Amino acid sequence: MGFRRSPAFTLNPSDKLKFVHPFTNFSLSIYFEFHPLYQLQFAHFQSPSYLCSFKSTNMQILKNQPLQPYNTFGIRATARHFVEVHSEHELRQALQSGIQPIFILGGGSNILLTRDFEGLVVKNDMLGKEIIDINDHQAIVRIGAGENWHQAVLWTLAQNLGGLENLSLIPGTVGASPMQNIGAYGVEIKDVFHHLEAMERATGAIHTFDKAACQFGYRESIFKKALKEQYVITQVYFQLTTQNHNINTSYGAIQEVLKQQGIQQPAIHDVSRAVIAIRSSKLPNPAQIGNAGSFFKNPEIPQTQFDVLKQHFSTIPAFPGEGGGVKVPAGWLIEQCGWKGVRRGDAGCYDKQALVLVNYGNASGGEIWQLAMDIAESVKEKFGIQLAAEVNVV
Numbered sequence: 001m002g003f004r005r006s007p008a009f010t011l012n013p014s015d016k017l018k019f020v021h022p023f024t025n026f027s028l029s030i031y032f033e034f035h036p037l038y039q040l041q042f043a044h045f046q047s048p049s050y051l052c053s054f055k056s057t058n059m060q061i062l063k064n065q066p067l068q069p070y071n072t073f074g075i076r077a078t079a080r081h082f083v084e085v086h087s088e089h090e091l092r093q094a095l096q097s098g099i100q101p102i103f104i105l106g107g108g109s110n111i112l113l114t115r116d117f118e119g120l121v122v123k124n125d126m127l128g129k130e131i132i133d134i135n136d137h138q139a140i141v142r143i144g145a146g147e148n149w150h151q152a153v154l155w156t157l158a159q160n161l162g163g164l165e166n167l168s169l170i171p172g173t174v175g176a177s178p179m180q181n182i183g184a185y186g187v188e189i190k191d192v193f194h195h196l197e198a199m200e201r202a203t204g205a206i207h208t209f210d211k212a213a214c215q216f217g218y219r220e221s222i223f224k225k226a227l228k229e230q231y232v233i234t235q236v237y238f239q240l241t242t243q244n245h246n247i248n249t250s251y252g253a254i255q256e257v258l259k260q261q262g263i264q265q266p267a268i269h270d271v272s273r274a275v276i277a278i279r280s281s282k283l284p285n286p287a288q289i290g291n292a293g294s295f296f297k298n299p300e301i302p303q304t305q306f307d308v309l310k311q312h313f314s315t316i317p318a319f320p321g322e323g324g325g326v327k328v329p330a331g332w333l334i335e336q337c338g339w340k341g342v343r344r345g346d347a348g349c350y351d352k353q354a355l356v357l358v359n360y361g362n363a364s365g366g367e368i369w370q371l372a373m374d375i376a377e378s379v380k381e382k383f384g385i386q387l388a389a390e391v392n393v394v
């Protein structure tokens, strides 16, 4: 087969060539590792009969990158260096670039930027969704860390796989989901988690973590504690059901929506649609009002402390905590202190859900953080309960 040449191009050490066949969509990636001092000159070939092309995808470290589009709070801040990584190879290169400190960024939906970042922000764009094992009862799926969480949930539902439906419409990436063991409407990812792969930041080695190794807790994992900032999650594997799905409608709000729709025996798609409807009506859409979802965790207190509080605040709500104590909704505590709907400049406490702090436009990260600290202080004063931030303050 004859090839004709089109303009030549240059390959740098971190580059990748992707061969894409136009009709079959067959693609083949070729990675180049060679000494950084060398470059390779390549010709761009096209076959005469069908267009077969080589594409070069460069990993580019950008300087002074605005971060406002990369955080759902919409905070204005800048990264001194910024890079998007699409493969383990590129991630390893970024980690070994010598630029420090490094911050791993997913969808930016659980961070509060309080200043410019002076090091390297590495945005994880490692994609891919695949069923790797399936039988009559269950399937194991592998999802790249850079995949959008909600799109990944919809993809599992389209394959008729059950388990993630209650976690529909949570913003962010798949790679960040094990970080804080995301949860909503009676389900946490630990319930369907199989294992994950993560790159050790110091060595570039890939390690596997099963459920026990992740030490999942309420909005917690080992990656926020003992192994904080030591690993980058690259792939997450979930164990989902192929039939006889565990439909979880324990939350009253889900039951109400299903009842309104006349659905008595909900399928996984019905639960997902109900969760999407509830979330859309209750939570501010970050595309319209900057926010990072629940700003604080629900605190767990000892039963004895709760009993005393109950004598003074008879309507105080509670539910069992994982640690044997009593969990109190942080939103209720904040509302009781009069913060719901309060606005200070462009920083505010959302009027429909006191647990959510919002940026109405031009609030700085410092202003949001000051509001959060004042809220926490008044809750401590009134109830003697210390609130802890769920959002990662950078």
Ligand SMILES: Cc1cc2nc3c(=O)[nH]c(=O)nc-3n(C[C@H](O)[C@H](O)[C@H](O)COP(=O)(O)OP(=O)(O)OC[C@H]3O[C@@H](n4cnc5c(N)ncnc54)[C@H](O)[C@@H]3O)c2cc1C
Pocket (backbone or CB within 6 Å): 072, 103, 104, 105, 106, 107, 108, 109, 110, 111, 124, 145, 170, 171, 172, 173, 174, 175, 176, 177, 179, 180, 181, 182, 183, 184, 231, 232, 233, 234, 283, 284, 285, 286, 291, 292, 293, 294, 392
């Ligand atoms: C409107 C709204 C609603 C929300 N509702 C919920 C909810 O119901 N339940 C819930 O649990 N959360 C909720 N959240 C919080 C948020 O969506 C989740 O925590 C989500 O998992 C964050 O993903 P992300 O990719 O945006 O992470 P980012 O905000 O980019 O990062 C969060 C943390 O994880 C680290 N990180 C990110 N990716 C990786 C990786 N691949 N490897 C290692 N570290 C990494 C970052 O360094 C950072 O410390 C909500 C947020 C919003 C804005």
